[in-house]
Amino acid sequence: MASQLGIDGKVITGAEFGAMSDEQARAAIDGIGVIARVTPQDKVRLVDLLQRTGQVVAMTGDGVNDAPALKKADIGIAMGVTGTEVTKEAAVMILTDDNFSTIVKAVEVGRGLYDNLARYVRFQIGGLFGYILTFLSASIFDVAKGIPLLPLQTLWVSFTMLSIQSVGLGYSKPAAGLMDRPPLPPTKPILTRGLIVWLAFVGLVMTVGTLSVISWAEHEHGLAIARTMGMVTFALFLLFFSIESKDQRDSAFSLDTFSDKTFIVTTSGSFVLLILSTVLGIFQTVIRTVRLDVRQWLICTAVALSVVVAAEARKAVLRRIAGKTSAPGGATYP
Template sequence: MITGDQRVTAAAIAKELGLTGEVMEGTELATLDDATLAARINAIGVFARTAPEQKVRIVNALKTEGHIVAMTGDGVNDAPALKSADIGIAMGITGTDVAKEAATMILTDDNFATIVKAIEQGRCIYENMIKFIRFQLSTNIGAILTVASAPLLGMPVPFTAVQLLWINIIMDGPPAMSLGVDPGRTDSMTEAPRNPDTRILSLRRFGNLFTYGLTMAVGTLMVLYYGRQTGSFEHAATLAFNTFVLFQVFNVFNARSEQGSIFNRHFFANRFLWLAIFGVIALQILVIHWPPAERLFHTTALTQLDWLITGSVAASIVVLEELRKLFIGYPLKIGQ
């Protein structure tokens, strides 16, 4: 807390609010150089009788110590500190135009609780962006590896052009968009702020997505090989096409949960995702079993055994990822 009030008043209010740490007055602050202030900043909870220019020093000291700094203010003299902070927050009702101009965020209701809600919503949006990217990128990697590897292995390309369009537009689109409205994690506010320099597509994350894509390619090509050994090419290609589509259905659950098990309390929380999944499966059944669609997509009807085989192979992407989390990577968080 940074205030212009007297030390005794500031300490009393801080105690009422539950703020801990030392109380330092502006006169003492003025005697400290920037390095000393940065070294002591973590132990200080309240700054009393501070001058406007000292607010900037406090913000910079916190940033020097690696903190993500949000600064609230409403007056003209708060503008420099609002500008220096990672996130400057101005009051929308009582704030001056200068403070609003310097701020990154404006509280239209002047309610500090709104800041918490905004941060929680922002973290949810960021995580949903990551989910969308994980799902779309892994699907594209899988499609590229499948199409590129088939000729190298002496097999025909398993997908026609219209089937690739079907996969990219219809099969991927609705599930991917539904990830954008996935509910946020209940424990997201217990985590420290994300490093602003963190890359969305880190090497570890890309390696994980490449593994997803490789699993899709291997599974699809194995089914294609099996189909060619047991029936016509049209039947084999339909098996491969169906396997790859079902891979997307299962892969969307991997995209939802990067650090914990997919089998958590939010498994059924996103009704739009489940509507998209059921819609995708219904359309896929139509493409394979409705004669006009069969002619358009160059497919043939599959038996119940064929559906069981393609579904089981596609489900392997979830099984393998859950095993990776359990034995190699992040621990399973069933209750997350």
């Protein structure tokens, strides 16, 4: 019966399992597919052994004798129709249809939500580093009289880029191969130390690029054009970084990026709003921008593309470390 269900490994009884020492059980556990006729104590011991080997353990059950193991497991799953009230109280998930395939769907949805949340956090923190370092450096080095962007320009960039692109990342299609990745350790944070260092570097790239454009434009064209070019450059930095934030390791030039309709819509909308902010009279009056010529737009775009170069180089290194040339899953992202 187990083989017909696709369960590999040998079959043992609960008595055989109970007769094993912890060392013997840990050594044999990977080769065991079914443990039959187990006691509640055996179930708790099995969960504990698997957890001690580094496994993330899910436990399903419907009877009162399953409750201790459900409580011990990383995630206890109770049957909603046939399960007892004690089992439901001990579990953290209840299957309202008693269908085991629902567990797979729930894991897939959960991983998709987590992946989108991680994208959102990476983008937001990278953008905030950029804001902080840009304004701080402008004050220290007296770029554009210490005010690289006017208040309403700053708000406009936050609305058209940070907010809209965050929605695009949060509601975009989850990365391919999510179900092929091993579970993340429960204690692993979204922002690891290495990731924080990377996001701080992204903020530094944004700062150097934006202030360089402002400083050059102020000398060549005056403060009004300088701040407009600075706003456009910083906004494009955020736009390009949002595209790179979709995946930590896969290139932004993959088909997966361009097949995500939600993200394409938000990205296109952000870019159109950025253009309108420099050409429509009402925006020029309210947020004090000026019209830029093609050469100035090209300068802003070329400088902002530096974040793409940096991100793609990092992804190439991560793929090489993982021993892969291009893969959406199979390993936990650093």
